[in-house]
Amino acid sequence: MAISKNNPIVDGASGRFGNNLVFRKRGNRTVMAVRPSVSERVPTEDQMTQRFLFMEASFYAKSVLENPVLKAAYQAKAKEGQSAYNVAFKDYLTAPILHKLDWSKYTGELGSTLTGRITDVLAVTTVKMSLFDVNDVLIEEGLAVQSELKLDWVYTATVAHTPVVGTRILVQMTDTPGNVYVEEVVIV
Structure with a gap:
């Protein structure tokens, strides 16, 4: 090149x-x-799945270009030589990252909190937390609220329960393209 x-x-x-x-x-x-060469091999099922995913990402990125607000947001994230299309394409294919889940303020009492530090290419739009006891019975679930710094998501307990150790937390994150990703954390 x-x-x-x-x-x-x-x-x-x-x-x-x-x-x-x-x-x-x-x-x-x-x-x-x-000039790129075209392979004459029959694509594998994994390759076809990946091609379909790229097609979806392309459709999403093209739709972003038609929305002036989203286009400006993605363009603001673009580095030199990138376009809003490139960043939107990457955002579609990149899952949000749960860097840490702080359960130090979670006591199992009403009003205690769980705080998740979550980042994405553009933004995480919603975070839902589901808590399960050691027997895998749902204790509670609900939406977390984004902090003022826009980096952390805070979930406030609405149900009291004990013991806290062994509680399994499913963190369901939705990003700007609407993709949903789930991370699991167990309190030790």
Whole structure:
């Protein structure tokens, strides 16, 4: 791959050149690369699943470009050489990350809290926490509230129970594209 700098002949060029080269625009640069080859192998089921996932991500990213508010939000997250489309595409394919779940203030009493530090490419829109006892019986579940710093999500207990040790917590996170991801944490 070669990047053209100050070459008026190829500046702004895109498409195929001969049988071996392809010109592409990436941001404000013109990139020259070897023409991609097309495999004649039959794709595996995993490859087909991945292609379908990429197709969904592409549709999502295109829909973002039609929404001025979302487009501006994704463009603000874009690094040099990236577009809102690129960031939206990545957001669709990237799960939110539960960095830690702080249960130090959770005592099993009404009003005690669980705090999850969760990040995503753009934003996490909702966090639902479900608590199960050691016998896997649902104790309670509900939505967490985002903190003022927009980094932590705080769930406040609405049901009292003991013992706290062994409580299984399912953290269900929904990101901007609407994908739902679940992490499980057990209080030790």
